[in-house]
Amino acid sequence: MERDSVETSGPGGSGASQTGYPAAGSAPAGQRFGARSSAPGFLQRVQQKVLQGALVLGTLFLLLWAASFIYGSFYYSFMPKAAHSAPVHYYYRSDCEPGTLQPCSYPIANVSLLQNGKHQMMSLGQKYRISLELEMPDSPTNHLLGMFMVRMTCYSKERGRVSSSTHRISPRPSASSTRFTMLRYRSDLLRTFATLLFLPGFLSGVSQQAQWLEVDLFTDYTDDPFSPSVEAMLEVLSSQVQIYSARLNIYAEFTGIRYLLFHYPVMSALVGVSSNLLFLSMLLFISYMRLVFGGTGTTSPKQSGRSTTNKSHTSGCGGRS
Numbered sequence: 001m002e003r004d005s006v007e008t009s010g011p012g013g014s015g016a017s018q019t020g021y022p023a024a025g026s027a028p029a030g031q032r033f034g035a036r037s038s039a040p041g042f043l044q045r046v047q048q049k050v051l052q053g054a055l056v057l058g059t060l061f062l063l064l065w066a067a068s069f070i071y072g073s074f075y076y077s078f079m080p081k082a083a084h085s086a087p088v089h090y091y092y093r094s095d096c097e098p099g100t101l102q103p104c105s106y107p108i109a110n111v112s113l114l115q116n117g118k119h120q121m122m123s124l125g126q127k128y129r130i131s132l133e134l135e136m137p138d139s140p141t142n143h144l145l146g147m148f149m150v151r152m153t154c155y156s157k158e159r160g161r162v163s164s165s166t167h168r169i170s171p172r173p174s175a176s177s178t179r180f181t182m183l184r185y186r187s188d189l190l191r192t193f194a195t196l197l198f199l200p201g202f203l204s205g206v207s208q209q210a211q212w213l214e215v216d217l218f219t220d221y222t223d224d225p226f227s228p229s230v231e232a233m234l235e236v237l238s239s240q241v242q243i244y245s246a247r248l249n250i251y252a253e254f255t256g257i258r259y260l261l262f263h264y265p266v267m268s269a270l271v272g273v274s275s276n277l278l279f280l281s282m283l284l285f286i287s288y289m290r291l292v293f294g295g296t297g298t299t300s301p302k303q304s305g306r307s308t309t310n311k312s313h314t315s316g317c318g319g320r321s
Helices: 029-078 140-145 188-197 199-204 257-263 265-293 301-320
Strands: 007-009 015-017 083-088 108-112 127-137 148-156 161-164 179-181 210-222 229-236 245-252
Touching (some): 083 108, 127 148, 148 210, 179 210, 188 199, 229 245
Antiparallel strands (some): 007 015, 083 245, 108 229, 148 179
């Protein structure tokens, strides 16, 4: 029959032969379905990549925050305050004999060495430089006074004397010397020129004729860990001295790691945060590897032998049945 080679045309004008082969201009059904489903698959892959990137960035941010927090906590717990300053208010004794015109005692002041009345101002084991800053009038009385002595004595909580800058009570040489000071010498001609130069400031009250003296009382002071000092008594061993104001300054002398942390804060922070970040990243990586590959380990020889024995018993029972 010649009908085997006859083609049947459909409504659209395109047809296929009766043998089952598609026409030349028609596309396979699988390709058309793949073109339709490629767009949702691409969006799913993009969404998956975005979620993975967000997870990685979030993990890095948490690691960086944890590393910075650890370094900050270490810094503020390890580094003491670099400087302390407290005003000094001198007073005289009032139990003088009647008719006495001159003060009957030396100027004395008590200064607390506690912060807010509770915490120690000086850290244990840290060396400090303690100095007294005096503002004295440039008066003839102070110039005639010449050299005078300043003494500082530290006391513990039990009111026992810890150390004194004028008396040797410990083998530390920094607490065994007497501190003397005096006004700096200026000739009459130099004082006249200075008075004329700063006359507008003197008349308006902006400046005054005074000298600032800084007396180093302790250059290498370390507080006693068993009996820390809580109070200091400052004495100026001259009843004729004239003082405008005074301040007690305490400076920490850093060495070793504290010296690097204080003088190179940026470099120290970069090294500390980077080290903490590396350590935390290693811990996270090891934990992730144990979580992923922890359950896929090989069985021990004993366990493999037991499993083989159980299999043999099971097969034997099945054979008998």
